[in-house]
Amino acid sequence: MKKIIILAVVAVLVATGGYLAYQNFLAPVRVGDEEARACVVDEDCIVFGRDGDCNCGCFNKNVKWERGGDCFCAAPAACRCVDGQCEAVFSDGVVSDPEKVVREYLLSTLGTLPGASVDYRAARDLLTPEFQSRFDTSSVPQIYCVQDGPADIRISESSPNSEMNWTLVTVEAEYGGGWQEMWRFKVVPVEGGEWRILNIDCLNN
Numbered sequence: 001m002k003k004i005i006i007l008a009v010v011a012v013l014v015a016t017g018g019y020l021a022y023q024n025f026l027a028p029v030r031v032g033d034e035e036a037r038a039c040v041v042d043e044d045c046i047v048f049g050r051d052g053d054c055n056c057g058c059f060n061k062n063v064k065w066e067r068g069g070d071c072f073c074a075a076p077a078a079c080r081c082v083d084g085q086c087e088a089v090f091s092d093g094v095v096s097d098p099e100k101v102v103r104e105y106l107l108s109t110l111g112t113l114p115g116a117s118v119d120y121r122a123a124r125d126l127l128t129p130e131f132q133s134r135f136d137t138s139s140v141p142q143i144y145c146v147q148d149g150p151a152d153i154r155i156s157e158s159s160p161n162s163e164m165n166w167t168l169v170t171v172e173a174e175y176g177g178g179w180q181e182m183w184r185f186k187v188v189p190v191e192g193g194e195w196r197i198l199n200i201d202c203l204n205n
Helices: 002-026 098-109 120-125 137-144
Strands: 045-048 057-060 078-082 085-089 152-160 167-175 178-189 195-202
Antiparallel strands (some): 045 057, 078 085
């Protein structure tokens, strides 16, 4: 009996030691959201999850991936390292970029911006179906909460959530030579690996 107890204790100690060794030396390292996509070369980035998972996207290969969040993730086909960040590459080979969607929307709706080409049809295509139902040419001033367009814009922050199923893009605008935060866009992935604007919050009222 004593021998069985000793063997059981030894087995528990070995299992515990193996688990701790795995956690300390072999398990992927858990990092903060800001570091999760950091990379130097393409090989640093890998795809986590699949379409419909609660957490998927392109992250550094050492990130400890866990399911969680809302279950509508659109998984990319591959990943690449772009400007020190792991970015998603979908079947068409285009790097997914929520910031690009926001810039295109602004240039398609605010004719006062340098390089703008007002095209409300193109702007509408950059919105989710839910947002499209509230969009028309007369609603643009109300959406932006302004009557006069800015002289220029710049993106001050782009913050994906940890599940990579939405990104908040904050935009500053230039009025009278001064810059101020004006809008925060919530951009979400949709079918086909594209990104679309779900909502715009005004920050200046």
